Amino acid sequence: QQNVQQSPESLIVPEGARTSLNCTFSDSASQYFWWYRQHSGKAPKALMSIFSNGEKEEGRFTIHLNKASLHFSLHIRDSQPSDSALYLCAANYAQGLTFGLGTRVSVFP
């Protein structure tokens, strides 16, 4: 059984700031780790995934993974108002993804 926990529950950040979101998981059997973003009233959409320990960068977004500490994180550089959304972390487990409860991010101009 995989248990995924996210922190913080919510964040309010000024435009241009760096946003950092955290996720812990309980079962080291998971191999792939994902961040999804869900805008209000819309379906979740994948942002990025990571498999190996370390860091992966795509544009303004960076994922860190540390399997030994059962932790991964998402960092958003130069946050924009359009980044305001619910961010969901997930680990693949059995046939589906196990999701955290989400972090609600609000970026104000």
Next chain:
Amino acid sequence: VTLLEQNPRWRLVPRGQAVNLRCILKNSQYPWMSWYQQDLQKQLQWLFTLRSPGDKEVKSLPGADYLATRVTDTELRLQVANMSQGRTLYCTCSAASGQGSSYEQYFGPGTRLTVL
């Protein structure tokens, strides 16, 4: 490009009544189809993954009972019964499945169910 269509997009469900949902796959490159539920607290939970026509599975969770059917290579159905709390059901598709799968899950637009 739309990979999945879901209908209906929303439904008011009288307490005790079942509702049938449908998901249509538009791209055969992503044949692994799944259902996820998102409750009112935004917790997203995997329900089923069905690959082949004729596959069926049932599941009972707090607040609803589910029957999922893979009808054809392009159609997935879900019957929701005994629903006590509102939720949104998402259909997803993927190129592969399983614990070692790196493939992205693409979400459909969702069906929002409200209990009357």
